[in-house]
Amino acid sequence: MTVRTPVSGALAPLLESVRTGSPLVHAITNSVVTGFTANVLLAIGAAPAMVDIPGEAGPFARIASGLLINLGTPHDEQRTAMREAARAASAAGTPWVLDPVAIGALPIRTALAAELLELRPTVIRGNASEIIALAGQGAGGRGVDATDSPESALDAALGLARTAGSVVAVSGPTDVITDGERIVRASNGHALLTKVTGGGCALGAVMAGFAAQGDDRLETTVAAVTAYNVAAEIAAQQSYGPGTFAVNFLDALAALTPDELDARAALA
Amino acid sequence: MTVRTPVSGALAPLLESVRTGSPLVHAITNSVVTGFTANVLLAIGAAPAMVDIPGEAGPFARIASGLLINLGTPHDEQRTAMREAARAASAAGTPWVLDPVAIGALPIRTALAAELLELRPTVIRGNASEIIALAGQGAGGRGVDATDSPESALDAALGLARTAGSVVAVSGPTDVITDGERIVRASNGHALLTKVTGGGCALGAVMAGFAAQGDDRLETTVAAVTAYNVAAEIAAQQSYGPGTFAVNFLDALAALTPDELDARAALA
Amino acid sequence: MTVRTPVSGALAPLLESVRTGSPLVHAITNSVVTGFTANVLLAIGAAPAMVDIPGEAGPFARIASGLLINLGTPHDEQRTAMREAARAASAAGTPWVLDPVAIGALPIRTALAAELLELRPTVIRGNASEIIALAGQGAGGRGVDATDSPESALDAALGLARTAGSVVAVSGPTDVITDGERIVRASNGHALLTKVTGGGCALGAVMAGFAAQGDDRLETTVAAVTAYNVAAEIAAQQSYGPGTFAVNFLDALAALTPDELDARAALA
Numbered sequence A, B, C: 001m002t003v004r005t006p007v008s009g010a011l012a013p014l015l016e017s018v019r020t021g022s023p024l025v026h027a028i029t030n031s032v033v034t035g036f037t038a039n040v041l042l043a044i045g046a047a048p049a050m051v052d053i054p055g056e057a058g059p060f061a062r063i064a065s066g067l068l069i070n071l072g073t074p075h076d077e078q079r080t081a082m083r084e085a086a087r088a089a090s091a092a093g094t095p096w097v098l099d100p101v102a103i104g105a106l107p108i109r110t111a112l113a114a115e116l117l118e119l120r121p122t123v124i125r126g127n128a129s130e131i132i133a134l135a136g137q138g139a140g141g142r143g144v145d146a147t148d149s150p151e152s153a154l155d156a157a158l159g160l161a162r163t164a165g166s167v168v169a170v171s172g173p174t175d176v177i178t179d180g181e182r183i184v185r186a187s188n189g190h191a192l193l194t195k196v197t198g199g200g201c202a203l204g205a206v207m208a209g210f211a212a213q214g215d216d217r218l219e220t221t222v223a224a225v226t227a228y229n230v231a232a233e234i235a236a237q238q239s240y241g242p243g244t245f246a247v248n249f250l251d252a253l254a255a256l257t258p259d260e261l262d263a264r265a266a267l268a
Helices: A011-021 A034-044 A057-063 A076-092 A107-117 A128-134 A150-164 A191-195 A201-211 A217-236 A242-255 A258-264 B011-021 B034-044 B057-063 B076-092 B107-117 B128-134 B150-164 B191-195 B201-211 B217-236 B242-255 B258-264 C011-021 C034-044 C057-063 C076-092 C107-117 C128-134 C150-164 C191-195 C201-211 C217-236 C242-255 C258-264
Strands: A024-028 A047-049 A066-070 A096-099 A123-127 A167-171 A175-178 A183-186 B024-028 B047-049 B066-070 B096-099 B123-127 B167-171 B175-178 B183-186 C024-028 C047-049 C066-070 C096-099 C123-127 C167-171 C175-178 C183-186
Touching (some): A011 A217, A011 A258, A024 A057, A024 A076, A034 A047, A034 A201, A034 A217, A034 B034, A057 A076, A076 A096, A123 A128, A150 A167, A150 A175, A167 A217, A217 A258, A242 B242, A242 C034, A242 C242, B011 B201, B024 B057, B024 B076, B034 B047, B034 B201, B034 B217, B034 B242, B034 C191, B034 C242, B076 B096, B096 B107, B107 B128, B123 B150, B128 B167, B150 B167, B150 B175, B175 B217, B183 B217, B191 B242, B201 B217, B217 B258, C011 C217, C011 C258, C024 C076, C034 C201, C034 C242, C057 C076, C066 C201, C076 C096, C096 C107, C096 C201, C107 C128, C123 C201, C128 C150, C128 C167, C150 C167, C150 C175, C175 C217, C183 C217, C191 C217, C201 C217
Parallel strands (some): A024 A066, A066 A096, A096 A123, B024 B066, B066 B096, B096 B123, C024 C047, C024 C066
Antiparallel strands (some): A167 A175, A175 A183, C167 C175, C175 C183
């Protein structure tokens, strides 16, 4: 009983708006992908800031345009900073993205993800295993790998979207994105993105940047996913492997035009 | 009542000296830019070491050739390590650079920067907003962006240089560098450097490396800024965007000759 | 009185096995090289996971295929996580690699390395200064640089291998690898690898991945070293400096075939 609504016409203006508005994206993310995430944000036109200590994360989340909380390496100070930032973002109306990396398999982040979920993230991004684990329906994967397909996580995603009031984006060869009512399947992308660390994590930060530029967060999330994945397709055409791909991907994100985005979007 | 002295003839020998001396640069820096900073140091010919825990940072600052303290993500242990290292460097005569990232806007690092300032850094590097905030004349920017121009920070830079006994380098399209008496304006560089995370932060580490190779720290700072920015100009000529630029920049730093540096330096 | 045994015929099948088995490599490593290490693991065909907090590191080491513990920036939480992971790996039979970065010179990691050594690492990887320091025969280097040659560390390596029951790999222009009885000298590689941060550290993670795919850990270590260094040789042929080299190196790791590995291996 879900409504399937393709998002049309919204992509190009949103990319344009990120470019001109340069949203300040506050990212509290894992130590493996900080540099790549910041470079992705700069390439797409956003302004990154990684403020992840208690006492600063809260105040900063209040003035940021968008916030990412990624649970990849949740050190003690970061966990406190994450709680502080999520609360401040919720109170201030700053859109925020939760990326529950590897929950299910690992106890501390699993408990933290459940706690943060109560603060009702604007967007939740994960692979199928993580979304199923967050929805309380599974035991999680073995780490950052998706061992389930996005379609197998559809019920979990819909349930999670409805109870948390979030847009839920499940990554995979075809991404499934839902707000609990509408469902969009986004098929752009390239397998090389899974061979670059942060290929998924940095997308969470881009979602936070796009969420700052529009009120319909299903639309902003679809736009973020599609801009990111179209750039990956373009980059892959000139790459010899994961090294050149990561470099070309940043160039392609920076060069992507709103028209190209609309022309190449593969949504259903 | 300031003396304007172009630095001439000093650049090429200082780059030569970094290449042959391979100064050991102790960098306590933020988690976003550690890898890029280490690669920049290796490319220019220095030897990087990121020793940022209490109990090790002090002893290491004593044997290092130069030290960078960058406040980008000042975790609790790092703050203790920074105090320890700055004190040890001051006591041992190790030149050290303070980069007060995003102070003014964020409370914990602002207090820490004020504390470190009393230890009289050899060099202070920041954008105009940060320098104004450190000099106590402004409220700071919104993060790592400069919202003021270097020229607008000139009085703050001169005051800071005189009270702290430091060389102060204000970054921007034209950098302003002063020791409180002499003022040098350095106009090399390329806008793509602002699209690579660590583009500013890594320069602080390079300044620490050059400071180890000469006694006139206005000269060593100008040489570091100019070598770095000339390499950026060369790299930009063959780049398609921020991804290829970051890669070519490392190649250009490694390939830069003392003669090219002198030939391309744009100083006033 | 050591037996010199070239490892022949084992390399190609081990690379093949890493590609098809995609071992899950648990890396607790320093903040400078996390991203590069993860990208190297992905390129070679392994699955990286950086789980470095107490309460998660132990459980994860039990399910991982292999574990790396690298002492480059041993923050307080990481030290606890390292102890937990090493104990769990030893108990579960998960092969694990110890990389005692910069011990000798720095007190906290030196004590920690001695403590971890009692848990009998499967493989110990370091430069000559580090191996000599770990064996208790020297005062250590000035940081990550090797100031001694691998051959000068041969006695230390043999002693360490015998007392700890480990394979010991000493890095240098020619690597020396021993299990206390057999000695292999591996001469592939390229000097540009020393100009990329993580050039040595990431190899430790690759050793953990290969160790998961075979029982003879002298063989798996030699295979890891050789695959890594052959990829470096191939990458260097098309590189203009350390920037392009790091990118091409990832491509070369991903493209390396078992046949090429056997054909180019330089072992004695």
